[in-house]
Amino acid sequence: MNVPASAAPELDSIVESARAAFAEATTPADLENAKAQYLGKTGRLTELMKGLGALPVEEKKTRGAAINVVKQAVEGALNARRQALQDAELDRQLRAEALDVTLPGRQRGMGGLHPISLAWERIEAIFGSMGFDVADGPEIESDWFNFTALNNPPNHPARSMQDTFYVDMKDEDGQPYCLRTHTSPMQIRYATAHAKAQAERLARGEMSEIRVIAPGRTYRVDNDATHSPMFHQVEGLWLGENVSFKDLKVTYLNFCKAFFETDDLILRFRPSYFPFTEPSAEIDIQFQTGPLAGKWLEVSGSGQVHPQVVRNMGLDPERFIGFAFGSGIDRLAMLRYGVNDLRLFFEGDVRFLRQFS
Incomplete structure (x- = not known):
């Protein structure tokens, strides 16, 4: 992540914090709540983007670029965790619905004459x-x-x-x-x-x-x-x-x-x-x-x-x-x-x- 040195410590902490929050989410609902803290309407990255309007033009470009890089990193971590949860749920379903082919088949009962x-x-x-x-x-x-x-x-x-x-x-x-x-x-x-x-x-x-x-x-x-x-x-x-x-x-x-x-x-x-x-x-x-x-x-x-x-x-x-x-x-x-x-x-x-x- 190529983040300007002046902004790196602050933005790096956001990426690490987001990764930690996403890792703690054990359900899709928990993950969406964690996402809102960073990418929601009032999330940390959204607030940083809103603050760009008060900066000088040159600093705005540099700061905006750094924030975009961080946003991409957070979204990447979010998608990775989302995929991990989906894979875990699929694995759970496959284990629950597994067919044990070692069991004998269930045979249809023999009928008889009336x-x-x-x-x-x-x-x-x-x-x-x-x-x-x-x-x-x-x-x-x-x-x-x-x-x-x-x-x-x-x-x-x-x-x-x-x-x-x-x-x-x-x-x-x-x-x-x-x-x-x-x-x-x-x-x-x-x-x-x-x-x-x-x-x-x-x-x-x-x-x-x-x-x-x-x-x-x-x-x-x-x-x-x-x-x-x-x-x-x-x-x-x-x-x-x-x-x-x-x-x-x-x-x-x-x-x-x-x-x-x-x-x-x-x-x-x-x-x-x-x-x-x-x-x-x-x-x-x-x-x-x-x-x-x-x-x-x-x-x-x-x-x-x-x-x-x-x-x-x-x-x-x-x-x-x-x-x-x-x-x-x-x-x-x-x-x-x-x-x-x-x-x-x-x-x-x-x-x-x-x-x-």
């Missing part, structure tokens, strides 16, 4: 081992497949048993489409698709039969602890030349024993009414051991397929007889897993669902 999906897959596997095909069909169904073809024509009183959701769209007969109330329409769809092949087998003198289950989502206007507007059902159908109620009982009993993994249960068939079967029966199950021992629990509707339904399949009811049943997958899952409120399956509570993973 309990309804577990029951669904188990049902398909068990009936598959008995020779049943698995069929799938539309959830928005026409009046023909959902009602009429199942011997449940328009204005029939039995339709009140299946309050449902209708779609703002009509079929070729002018009837509204609906969200299917059961998977029973797959009886008609599957049998119709296979009717020609079955007729050809009969013509060749070969054994002919239809054996299929149809699991899927269904919909009815119902909602409480044991019913949901959307629920899951599995429809079963076995048609052949010598299929009887005895086959229904044996088939369903074997299914229940396999599904619940116990032989300590019995079935009961109670007379009932369904428009698409005649005779019809409700199937009740009773466990002989466990928390539900001794209680009769309804698990399915069933019956011998009505001759008119067989005709609607495109088959001869004199040749094809058999049974059908419809079971709630949700109900079976509740019994298997000991769940007492159907709504738990659909609330998405991870604490509940994690038990089945």
Whole structure:
């Protein structure tokens, strides 16, 4: 710093004093306060600059030059300290936000199948081992497949048993489409698709039969602890030349024993009414051991397929007889897993669902 000798001691002291004040500042705010003491409106250098007006011209030049040199030195010290504070803050942030790459990564937890999906897959596997095909069909169904073809024509009183959701769209007969109330329409769809092949087998003198289950989502206007507007059902159908109620009982009993993994249960068939079967029966199950021992629990509707339904399949009811049943997958899952409120399956509570993973 080239400062005239006469002014050097005084101005040098200002530079040293400013450097010391800046060094003591530990925050940007402290630094700005220190800056004001030297470069502010009332700062020491500002006051010196104001005093130049009273000096002679020659001295004013010399004194002004010296003050400018000192001002530059003070500003340099200020900027250096400002940069030092910024570097220190950045270093602090980097240390606070540092990623320790030596730690193991946080892995995403493994998921699992929903309990309804577990029951669904188990049902398909068990009936598959008995020779049943698995069929799938539309959830928005026409009046023909959902009602009429199942011997449940328009204005029939039995339709009140299946309050449902209708779609703002009509079929070729002018009837509204609906969200299917059961998977029973797959009886008609599957049998119709296979009717020609079955007729050809009969013509060749070969054994002919239809054996299929149809699991899927269904919909009815119902909602409480044991019913949901959307629920899951599995429809079963076995048609052949010598299929009887005895086959229904044996088939369903074997299914229940396999599904619940116990032989300590019995079935009961109670007379009932369904428009698409005649005779019809409700199937009740009773466990002989466990928390539900001794209680009769309804698990399915069933019956011998009505001759008119067989005709609607495109088959001869004199040749094809058999049974059908419809079971709630949700109900079976509740019994298997000991769940007492159907709504738990659909609330998405991870604490509940994690038990089945």
